[in-house]
Amino acid sequence: MKKIIVLIFILFVGGASAYYFSSSSDTLPLTLYGNVDQRQVHLAFIDSERVKDVYVQEGDKVSSGQLLAKQETRRLEDQIRIQEEKLKSSRIQLQKMLNGSRPEEIKKAEAELEIAVAQQVLAQKDFDRIRKLWTQSKGQAVSRQILDEAEQSLNSAKSKVKGAENSLALAVKGPRAEDIDQQRAVVGSNENELQLLSNKLKDAELRSPSDSTVTRRLLEPGDMANSQKTAFSLTVNDPLWVRAFINEVEMSKVALGDKAEIITDAYPDNPIIGSVSFISSAPEFTPKSVETEDLRTSLVYEIRFSVKGNHPELKLGMPVTVRFLSVHQ
Template sequence: MDGQRKAAGELAFAHAGAAAWCCVCGGDMKRNAVIAGGGLMLVAIAVLSYWLLRGSRALVYSGTVETREIEVGSKVGGRVTDVAVEEGQMVKASATLVRFEADELKAQLAQSRASVDQAEADLAKMEHGNRPEEIAQAEATARVQQAAYEAAKNGPRTQELAQAQADFDAAQADAVNAEATFKRMAMLVRGETISRQQYDDALAKRDTTAQKAESARQRLKLLQAGTRKEDLDAAEQRYLQAKAAAVLAQRGFRKEDIQAARGRLAQARGHVEELQARLREAELTAPADGLIETVSVRSGDLVPAGRIVLTMLESSQLWVRIYIPETEMAKVKVGQQATVTVDSFSGRSFTGHVMQVNASSEFLPRNVQTRDDRQHQVFGAKVMIDNPDGVLKSGMAATVLLP
């Protein structure tokens, strides 16, 4: 192309010079002078045209309009309940595309939110400390246990010993009296003076009074022996435990416990956020304005997690893929303005710019041996196209002009 422009310029220059020379040689002097001036202007115009042609050198490339393809899928999957779009339909960003069944996720989310409420309540209780009523109750319990420990340590009182002795004496007297009555009844029953029932009643009373007397005797012995060491130790431990609980109630919770409660709350909130994110995946929405190209599911389908359910073309992301020879790489820069025409709209041009130039080249012949063969070494590039009214479609043949 450069050789053709150069040859055309030199040819125009030669034709203009020849015309000027012919004009100078013919006619009278005055007329020849006018014609010579015109010939010089033609030469100047020819020279200027040559240099303009040489300096413009617009780069022309062919390619095909391409667009970004978006594959839409769900990270959770499940049973499809609704497909809200069809193939070939234009959609706006955030429009609902596909819905999945999410009853289980909703139930899990409700449980997690309840766990958050519980964790918040526990943390608030720890941070605020125990209520005055709880502290008073713990102190009262400690005092009761202290009294029980002191009683166990001091042993029974004199009055308790005297009462136990009196109870034993009375029970012993009743037992002696019942024994004597029984003996008389035994003699009378042998002579058939009394009935057998009266004898049995006397026997039962003798045994009952004897048992009561023995029980009173054992109780008296326990009081006289005092509190056992095991019981005293147990009473002391109950008192110390209640006292420690009262002190803890007054001091409140430790910093470590509060920090642990905060950790449990953060964990519960994180679980809620995780379930909310999974629940959002149960309703797929359009990430951008575009055209629905394929839909591979329908209502009732059971879709595994991660499967692509539809593809769409992002209409706002259009470009032409071109290939630039190595010999023209110095004339192409990222951000350079471009003019694009397509066969479908022959009378209209579209603006664009060079978005990307590949860092590595591609060879048409694998081994380049000569300088002329280097024109077959090309660099792929993307030229973004402005498509405000959306008339350009993927697959259209396009021509790119770079000034």
């Protein structure tokens, strides 16, 4: 009888223990393992030129738009001054064409026409007199050469009159529309060239694209910089997230927006709160850098946790433990 009682007691204790641990395992928080991930930016100058000044050191916190480094700009500034003078000259020429002829120029053209007409009248009288003498004397009083020279002088005087008339007409009408359009194109080309040089002057200054931390400084004053050579590597401070992986069974227990504690080995008693911001729809094999309790050949899904605020204790690539505050059944 005693043996039966002991056996019943052992079975009761074992069943109670199994029930307790099985029920408690269902209430244990879901735990994942991952790494801190941050966006990195590799900055380089656009044009090839010597570095003049570098204003930040590795580890410095920089804000969006802050000047990090600057190239030599002496030759570029000389080119800008030359181009500004070319643009000024082309604009003056265009304005001159738009204004048309000045009244003094028109009066000058009129006076030149009057002189040409007077010379034509005089040449006409000389020719008529010489031709009359030549006709009456039948070539005895004047020679044929003198008559031809008089006729040539008359024709020349007529041509001068026609030229003076055309000059007056041009002075009254002003420049042709095609010439004005061509000069406008010259002005536009000079403006574009000046804008290009101004943009190059701006590109000679390397500025931070966002609030970041300088992780690497790769150029020093005196170095030659170009678009193929990285000047700085920056780590973006915000957004900051943790990348982890979850298997298919556990994925049904989480949803976007779920809160979780992010725990680091350095600060195990100071968890950081994050929320699920991304769940991948495509499975993959567990990366070797991720520690989980499942086999590494198991298919898992990438999941990301967004972390708000400034947390300098979270370093790029740092391994972390993610413990959900609650799960969906």
